Amino acid sequence: MLTQVKDNVFYTGIRDWELRLFHGHELSTFNGSSYNSFLIRDDKTVLIDTVWKPHTDTFIETLEAEVGIANIDMVIVNHNEPDHGGGLIALLERNPNIEVVCSVKGVDVIKKHFDHPNWNFHPVKTGDVIHIGKADLTFVEMTMIHWPDSMMTFMSGTNILFSNDAFGQHFYGQSIFADQVDSCLVWAEAFKYFASILAPFTPLIKRKVAEVVALNLPLEMIAPSHGVIWRKDILKIVEKYAEWSEEYHEGCVTVAYDTMYGATKRMAEAIAKGIEDSGVPVKLYNTATSDQSDLITEFFRSKGIVLGSCTVNNGALRSLAGVVDEIRGHKLKGKIGFTFGSHGWSGEAPKHLQQDLGKAGIQIVQEPVTAQYTPSTEELAACYQAGIAFAKKILE
Numbered sequence: 001m002l003t004q005v006k007d008n009v010f011y012t013g014i015r016d017w018e019l020r021l022f023h024g025h026e027l028s029t030f031n032g033s034s035y036n037s038f039l040i041r042d043d044k045t046v047l048i049d050t051v052w053k054p055h056t057d058t059f060i061e062t063l064e065a066e067v068g069i070a071n072i073d074m075v076i077v078n079h080n081e082p083d084h085g086g087g088l089i090a091l092l093e094r095n096p097n098i099e100v101v102c103s104v105k106g107v108d109v110i111k112k113h114f115d116h117p118n119w120n121f122h123p124v125k126t127g128d129v130i131h132i133g134k135a136d137l138t139f140v141e142m143t144m145i146h147w148p149d150s151m152m153t154f155m156s157g158t159n160i161l162f163s164n165d166a167f168g169q170h171f172y173g174q175s176i177f178a179d180q181v182d183s184c185l186v187w188a189e190a191f192k193y194f195a196s197i198l199a200p201f202t203p204l205i206k207r208k209v210a211e212v213v214a215l216n217l218p219l220e221m222i223a224p225s226h227g228v229i230w231r232k233d234i235l236k237i238v239e240k241y242a243e244w245s246e247e248y249h250e251g252c253v254t255v256a257y258d259t260m261y262g263a264t265k266r267m268a269e270a271i272a273k274g275i276e277d278s279g280v281p282v283k284l285y286n287t288a289t290s291d292q293s294d295l296i297t298e299f300f301r302s303k304g305i306v307l308g309s310c311t312v313n314n315g316a317l318r319s320l321a322g323v324v325d326e327i328r329g330h331k332l333k334g335k336i337g338f339t340f341g342s343h344g345w346s347g348e349a350p351k352h353l354q355q356d357l358g359k360a361g362i363q364i365v366q367e368p369v370t371a372q373y374t375p376s377t378e379e380l381a382a383c384y385q386a387g388i389a390f391a392k393k394i395l396e
């Protein structure tokens with residue numbers, strides 16, 4: 001039996017409680033995820049999105065048993081990343097007459113993924129409407145949020161916005177609805193999802209959220225393509241997206257370091273103590289042992305980013321290279337930082353980190369703090385003072 005979402009709309013997705021990594025090995029998903037697909041039974045039988053390819057067999061078997069794939073008239077492809085478009089081939093193989101509705105760019109994306117140029121494509125753009133019986137489907141392009149082909153679909157009558165990746169979470173819970181699961185977990189995952197996937201697109205998201213709000217749609221549900229469906233206080237997630245798109249921070253600091261024998265770690269702790277004693281919340285992370293998705297989420301949350309490494313082979317330890325590249329790639333804005341590290345003789349790491357952090361878009365507000373071999377009492381005191389000075393700039 002398919003789970004009813006609302007009226008004539010049913011859930012046909014896959015809820016993946018085993019998933020722990022997403023986008024290959026790039027993103028952690030400690031609470032699983034889901035690939036949400038929906039079936040609309042109107043005069044037309046319409047499918048909204050499919051699922052990730054490894055789950056295609058289950059997806060197809062369920063559809064065959066519940067509706068009969070020969071009876072499906074149309075599939076709306078809001079976005080053809082393989083986690084949503086993975087079931088298209090199997091679907092169209094069984095029923096080549098299915099109309100494939102997607103954005104104009106979506107036609108190209110689908111053709112490049114699957115060598116089937118003769119599928120029954122129906123490209124749509126913002127404002128286009130398709131009548132499926134009692135309900136109308138209206139489309140809103142979401143170009144580069146986060147792929148060229150991305151779009152949303154609004155269904156009249158049920159007033160559901162099928163928002164695809166937007167407003168989603170990598171989360172598996174005991175229900176498909178947000179109001180029936182642990183709200184702390186859902187909101188933490190929604191924030192991590194935004195910070196680790198959507199942060200690079202914040203200028204576009206800001207404009208798009210304003211555009212969607214201006215449409216004044218009578219929203220009763222937002223059904224993203226990952227995680228749970230929002231059906232209570234649904235504008236809260238829209239408002240959060242607007243807030244997270246505005247050079248977001250919570251006034252805190254993240255100190256992230258890598259260390260060989262613990263000297264740089266002691267410096268990190270002294271810097272953090274100076275920050276904390278100044279009344280600014282601060283958290284410490286070892287970049288070599290921390291989850292990278294959680295780390296970028298903490299950077300996104302922070303106003304200050306402090307990076308440290310001891311020097312090896314005239315540079316920083318290699319875990320810092322990945323961290324700086326993540327900061328650059330996520331285009332974090334409105335954040336300040338400085339660097340530190342211990343060394344034996346040459347001591348280039350803090351300077352290199354400073355240059356790289358600056359190039360990654362973080363405003364460098366004070367010079368690096370250094371120590372030789374095991375930091376002395378005086379050198380640790382300098383770290384503490386650097387923390388106090390940095391906290392003052394956070395509070396300005």
Ligand code: FEO
Pocket residue numbers: 079081083084146147165225226
């Ligand atoms: Fe969930 Fe962009 O795919």
